[in-house]
Amino acid sequence: MLSVGGGRSAVCRAVIATSIVWLLIDVVILFYYLDPSILTRGQRRIDPEPLAAGPPENPHQKSYESHAQQVFPVDKETADQLRKLMNTQAFGPGYHGQGGTGVTVPEEQKSIKEKRFLENQFNVVASEMISVNRTLPDYRSEACRTAAGNEKTTVGLPTTSIIIVFHNEAWTTLLRTLHSVINRSPRHLLEEIIMIDDKSDRDYLVKPLDAYIKKFPIPVHLVHLEERSGLIRARLTGSGMAKGKILLFLDAHVEVTDGWLEPLVHRVADDRKRVVAPIIDVISDDTFEYVTASETTWGGFNWHLNFRWYAVPKRELNRRGSDRSMPIQTPTIAGGLFAIDKQFFYDIGSYDEGMQVWGGENLEISFRVWMCGGSLEIHPCSRVGHVFRKQTPYTFPGGTAKVIHHNAARTAEVWMDEYKAFFYKMVPAAKNVEAGDVTERKKLRETLQKDFS
Numbered sequence: 001m002l003s004v005g006g007g008r009s010a011v012c013r014a015v016i017a018t019s020i021v022w023l024l025i026d027v028v029i030l031f032y033y034l035d036p037s038i039l040t041r042g043q044r045r046i047d048p049e050p051l052a053a054g055p056p057e058n059p060h061q062k063s064y065e066s067h068a069q070q071v072f073p074v075d076k077e078t079a080d081q082l083r084k085l086m087n088t089q090a091f092g093p094g095y096h097g098q099g100g101t102g103v104t105v106p107e108e109q110k111s112i113k114e115k116r117f118l119e120n121q122f123n124v125v126a127s128e129m130i131s132v133n134r135t136l137p138d139y140r141s142e143a144c145r146t147a148a149g150n151e152k153t154t155v156g157l158p159t160t161s162i163i164i165v166f167h168n169e170a171w172t173t174l175l176r177t178l179h180s181v182i183n184r185s186p187r188h189l190l191e192e193i194i195m196i197d198d199k200s201d202r203d204y205l206v207k208p209l210d211a212y213i214k215k216f217p218i219p220v221h222l223v224h225l226e227e228r229s230g231l232i233r234a235r236l237t238g239s240g241m242a243k244g245k246i247l248l249f250l251d252a253h254v255e256v257t258d259g260w261l262e263p264l265v266h267r268v269a270d271d272r273k274r275v276v277a278p279i280i281d282v283i284s285d286d287t288f289e290y291v292t293a294s295e296t297t298w299g300g301f302n303w304h305l306n307f308r309w310y311a312v313p314k315r316e317l318n319r320r321g322s323d324r325s326m327p328i329q330t331p332t333i334a335g336g337l338f339a340i341d342k343q344f345f346y347d348i349g350s351y352d353e354g355m356q357v358w359g360g361e362n363l364e365i366s367f368r369v370w371m372c373g374g375s376l377e378i379h380p381c382s383r384v385g386h387v388f389r390k391q392t393p394y395t396f397p398g399g400t401a402k403v404i405h406h407n408a409a410r411t412a413e414v415w416m417d418e419y420k421a422f423f424y425k426m427v428p429a430a431k432n433v434e435a436g437d438v439t440e441r442k443k444l445r446e447t448l449q450k451d452f453s
């Protein structure tokens with residue numbers, strides 16, 4: 001028995017050592033491709049060589065073992081999971097999608113593609129074919145590039161905490177979000193990235209992700225919520241932890257582009273009552289092609305209290321003049337991505353915690369910002385691509401309509417005075433939905449003493 005046990009443990013040790021070495025090699029390859037020169041502006045590193053087909057044999061397994069455990073202290077199961085994930089994940093050049101191009105999944109993978117589309121309501125197979133470090137062109141207008149060149153230095157500007165909430169996000173889209181932020185943001189403007197896992201039930205988002213984020217060259221914090229909390233409470237958990245002066249909320253399937261962060265930080269730093277969003281470009285949910293959106297679109301809403309994009313009217317274009325680098329003042333923001341001064345965020349009542357899950361909170365904060373003496377802007381010099389989906393992959397407890405009506409009714413009850421009648425006229429079903437207790441929010445409005453007009 002003893003000798004059998006000893007043999008087994010020797011085999012175990014060998015298996016563990018081999019896994020760790022493979023893992024270490026993967027990590028080395030990964031961070032080789034992660035751009036270290038984040039302080040150099042305007043230079044995009046061109047990846048020099050395609051990925052090697054596989055790691056070479058390593059005769060020094062022993063010495064690597066302790067090193068690997070220091071660099072990447074994970075148990076064997078996590079190491080195995082990570083190795084599998086990294087095999088599905090593209091890092092360098094030689095992969096599809098470089099320069100923001102789209103990919104077509106080969107015919108023989110069509111059925112897998114269609115099946116896996118349901119995982120996140122976008123083409124996961126295409127996402128896996130594209131490098132998490134893929135290159136993107138500089139989409140900024142000439143005016144923006146000139147403005148960036150003339151702008152006073154970014155040294156001395158406040159730091160930003162980026163807050164990303166996710167639930168069952170795909171591994172590659174989540175990583176591409178992180179890699180693009182780290183590759184394309186000046187290090188001295190980034191305080192940290194805070195990730196809030198709104199109780200995902202996918203294993204890879206727990207230990208493997210915990211291990212992976214430790215290797216980034218900036219602090220990345222990851223909190224796994226114990227209960228499904230919804231976007232609002234999850235974001236509030238993130239903002240409560242933030243050490244930066246500016247909060248920047250980001251979606252979990254985005255890619256930021258060159259120079260995206262500086263204009264947002266400048267505007268908020270110049271006036272802490274400005275809430276500033278980038279232009280949200282479109283990453284195709286099918287091919288992952290990066291498609292630029294119009295620079296003259298702003299956020300509005302209809303009387304169903306749905307957020308809508310509209311063409312910027314003449315009066316705002318006239319106010320802005322011919323300068324294409326000047327921010328547009330927008331009635332509402334899409335809510336997925338925006339920067340806000342942390343203190344101002346709390347001064348105006350952060351978010352309405354009576355709202356559920358997701359949806360409608362962007363109109364509530366938009367109304368509140370304008371009514372409390374702030375303003376909302378879309379900055380045409382900051383561009384972030386977002387995977388727009390045709391339908392949500394998530395389930396809403398009690399039904400989507402009920403949640404959306406509940407949230408919208410709270411906005412109407414607290415902030416819209418007699419205009420709320422338009423909403424109830426358009427959405428009669430909302431009358432039968434319990435809006436819940438809005439006393440606190442009404443009190444907040446009274447304190448802030450403003451009117452909806």
Ligand SMILES: [Mn+2]
Nearest residue numbers: 251252336387
């Ligand atoms: Mn999204």
